[in-house]
Amino acid sequence: MSVLIIEAFYGGSHKQLVDLLQEELEDCVLYTLPAKKWHWRARTSALYFSQNIPLSERYRILFASSVLNLTELAALRPDLGKLKKVLYFHENQLVYPVKKCQERDFQYGYNQILSCLVADVVVFNSVFNMESFLTSIGKFMKLIPDHRPKDLESIIRLKCQVIYFPIRFPDVSREHDKDPESFFKVLLHLKDLGLSFHVSVLGETFTDIPAIFPESKKALGSSVLHWGYLPSKDDYFQVLCMADVVISTAKHEFFGVAMLExxxxxCYPLCPKDLVYPEIFPAEYLYSTPDQLSKRLQNFCKRPDIVRKHLYKGKVTPYSWAALHGNFRSLLTTEPKEDL
Incomplete structure (x- = not known):
């Protein structure tokens, strides 16, 4: 039995997951498109894959992220449509923030709803992701001017489950949606107060870089230890091991791999008291306002021993591949439907 894995946006956590599945599970075949221009991947990748995935009688299960329009692929390739289809949501478009709402943006969320209706199993990486998607369907469909479909939430919910994103933790001794403006504003305030700290800003760079990044790098000056993307995972984890605190100012997050890593x-985590974070992190590590974040960091700058001696009170093992591999094996080895 072969598992056909399709990833229309092969980068970041999407790449991390499918690479892990292909490496750890037997008999997986992977087809991908580069992680660029996700709007176009969401619109057109199904047609591309329909023409570029060879016919095979060995496939029994199809696993894809929700970037792919599964409905179009199943229609264009009836042979793939007959497989047990598993749809994995890293994020959902129903509550994804947009800078400017346009009618065309409706299509992205609508495609995900249709894909859920076609899928046999729908998997989310967190309860927050699942519930924010399902409970938004009714309001979202009201954007249709008339002849609206009914009962979609209840139909889709029956197929849904949560399997947390599996992280392969290292062997160590220890975009607008992420709101960089708030992050750098807090750090520059600490610098204005004359407090001593160092910062590493790590992450992949795509085509459009917000001006706040180069401006803040210049303003922070000698406080910057590392800046930008580290292609080596070992180097990335080494930087994390040198740090005392990890901060999220995200306005949009459905899981948060980097924070858990x-x-x-x-690192001592500081996260918004919102989104997925209360599901994963104890209340001690959550803040409600930028002012609260600033005060916590001011205290840590004056008393770094507080975080250096601190033992994390939550758990990270439930999010490890070691804990979750059984769930994925079960998901991707279940026999397909009888009529196949």
Whole structure:
């Protein structure tokens, strides 16, 4: 039995997951498109894959992320449409923030709803992701001017489950949606107060870089230890192990792989009291306002021993591949439907 894995946006956590599945599970075949221009991947990748995935009688299960329009692929390739279809949501478009709402943006969320209706199993990486998607369907469909479909939430919910994103933690001793403006504003305030700290800003760079990044790098000056993308995972984890605190100012987050990786490496997390974070992190590590974040960091700058001696009070092992591999094996080895 072969598992056909399709990833229309092969980068970041999407790449991390399918690479892990292909490496750890037997008999997986992977087809991908580069992680560029996700709007176009969401619109057109199904047609591309329909022409570029060879016919095979060995496939029994199809696993894809929700970037792919599964409905179009199943229609264009009836042979793939007959497989057990598993749809994995890293993020959902129903609550994804947009800078400017346009009618065309309706299509992205609508495609995900249709894909859920076609899928046999729909998997989310967190309860927050699942519930924010399902409970938004009714309001979202009201954007249709008339002849609206009914009962979609209840139909789709029956197929849904949560399997947390599996992280392969290292062997160590210890975009607008992420709101960089708030992050750098807090750091520059600490610098204005004359407090001593160092910062590493790590992450992949795509085509459009917000002006706040180069401006803040210049303003922070000698406080910057590392800046930009580290292609080596070992180097990335080494930087995390050197840090004391990891900060999220995200306005949009459905799981947060990087935050958990940093905590595993010994960092004290500070996250918004919103989105997925209360599901994963104890209340001690959550803040409600930028002012609260600033005060916590001011205290840590004056008393770094507080975080350096701190033992994390939550758990990271439930999000490890070691804990979750059984769920994925079960998901991707279940026999397909009888009529196949």
């Amino acid at each position: 940093a905590v595993y490496c010994g």
